[in-house]
Amino acid sequence: MTPRADIDVRPIAESEFADWQRALNIGFLREPTLSEEVLEARREQFTPGRSVGAFDDGRCVATFRSFAQELTVVGGATVPADAVTNVTVTATHRRRGLLTRMMAQDLAAAKERGDVVATLIAAEYPIYGRYGFGPATTATEWTVDVPRAGLDPRRAGPEDGGRVDLVGGEAVRKLGPELHERLRRAQPGAVSRDELWWRTATGAVRFHPTFQEPYYAVYRSAGGEVEGMAAYTADDHWGDAKQPSNTARVKWLTAVTPAAERALWLYLCSIDWVTRVRSGWRAPDDLLPHLLPDPRAAAVTTQADWLWVRMLDVVRALGARTYGAAGSLVLEVTDRAGLAGGRYRLEASADGTGVCAPTTGSADLALDVAELSVLWLGDESAVRLAALGRVREERAGAARQADALLRTSRRPWCPDVF
Known part of the structure; x- marks a missing residue:
């Protein structure tokens, strides 16, 4: 078994695209070899720097791709998003931290670019919560x-x-x-x-x-x-x-x-x-x-989770959307990756606009960045998450107030898979 440190995780060159695409097909249990016609068509998705592979002795054994996207938030504004897709790890190289390395590189680059959130459609539920993603819409x-x-x-x-x-x-x-x-x-x-x-x-x-x-x-x-x-x-x-x-x-x-x-x-x-x-x-x-x-x-x-969201910038994310009531809420956000954690005050006005800024005030709600990402689009209930032990009230009634601010009359929906 190749030591983890000897597996090279990096953006692929265009000349490596065929090998990367083969690894992608193997990971998704598709026929490994593509026709030249299909391979050339898929080259149109290639963006230098945003298609990442893990290479063991020159062979691609894991894949990851992201691309620029805009996501609509409550109220109709849009925010720049880092859309994650084509995530695979070949069965021979599981449990070696390859996805963690690829995800860390991509999210750091997205944060540096100024993306407000990252998004994905999860093929498997248990994988992405540990990277700060949460299921924000249902289909x-x-x-x-x-x-x-x-x-x-x-x-x-x-x-x-x-x-x-x-x-x-x-x-x-x-x-x-x-x-x-x-x-x-x-x-x-x-x-x-x-x-x-x-x-x-x-x-x-x-x-x-x-x-x-x-x-x-x-x-x-x-x-x-x-x-x-x-x-x-x-x-x-x-x-x-x-x-x-x-x-x-x-x-x-x-x-x-x-x-x-x-x-x-x-x-x-x-x-x-x-x-x-x-x-x-x-x-x-x-x-x-x-x-x-x-x-x-x-x-x-079928009814299942659909769009998963991961906040990268809490201030811009909460400031971009509108709110159903006036009120103030202080959030203590935990982020193990160190990308979006901190204590933030949200001030929502009667006209629906909101302003968010870091604060040293006492927290009303404590939650992980994944749970805040779930609440952000208005589909989930903070009261429900508190009952599940995924949100902690630091002030009695804060979860109910969060619902009054954040929840929407019609449910959010993502029509696309990517």
């Missing part, structure tokens, strides 16, 4: 049993004067970015998408050899404005007596008005031969079930 997937939904099979389309049309990938690349910008500016937990996201989502760049072109549905209001868009696929299953039993699977659905959301879900539930609709990952308080005459027809298939 839910529903499966709609269309025949049970109680919808009128004679329905032809939106009843508000709008319309739903099918378009191709080129139209999605033209119309989608502006629509997503409208959504993410209003949705806490949403993240930015670059041009490459739209090219891969529509097959213009193919990271996987088996890309299946989706159908794309666009909703336009009565005035002709694009207010919603959905991408979905469908299978081809038929049961006994030639009865259709097909499932439409939503890859993503973006709607910036309730009318658009209603029109797109009802369209998906009205497609001939489709008897089930899988919603894809949605906000846990999504409108979908209650758009149906019988909400029980939408059964929860």
Whole structure:
């Protein structure tokens, strides 16, 4: 076994990308070797200095990548984020501290750049809490049993004067970015998408050899404005007596008005031969079930943690969002990595704005940076975390006051996986 100190952890050179990508595929239990076409497509993700590998005798045995991202906070402001992805350690090199070394390098660089938070989507729950990350949003997937939904099979389309049309990938690349910008500016937990996201989502760049072109549905209001868009696929299953039993699977659905959301879900539930609709990952308080005459027809298939957040700058993070009430709260924040710990006073005004600054005043709540990261987007309850022993009240009633300040009327949601 190679000693830990002899394993080189560093940013990769572009010439090492193929070896790094092979290690990534092995870590994710995918076919190790990529075609030249797919490998060249994935090179578009390469950013010098932000793709890191661990090398044992010249062979890549662990991978880590981060990229620039913007995250929307409560109130609609955005903060710069360090988005972490492509994290693997080859099975032969587990338990040698390789992830810890890669994460420490990346978070230190993110702090130096001025990123306010780091983000990730966790494949496994137990890993990232020890690095200061906490699950700040939840995602839910529903499966709609269309025949049970109680919808009128004679329905032809939106009843508000709008319309739903099918378009191709080129139209999605033209119309989608502006629509997503409208959504993410209003949705806490949403993240930015670059041009490459739209090219891969529509097959213009193919990271996987088996890309299946989706159908794309666009909703336009009565005035002709694009207010919603959905991408979905469908299978081809038929049961006994030639009865259709097909499932439409939503890859993503973006709607910036309730009318658009209603029109797109009802369209998906009205497609001939489709008897089930899988919603894809949605906000846990999504409108979908209650758009149906019988909400029980939408059964929860999966509900799980989604976007994980790690604060790097408490002052800027708490100062960026808005608050539901006026009040003052002093937080004692512990950070084992030494990146964001300290004692901070949050002052929220009646107009919703907030100011945060270091203080020497007595603490009201004591918590780890991971728990503060969980509370920050407004989905979790400080009272609940206190009951779990993850937040400690230094002043009676402080957790309830924190909830009054931090919690939101609609739950935060991240539409993306990265």
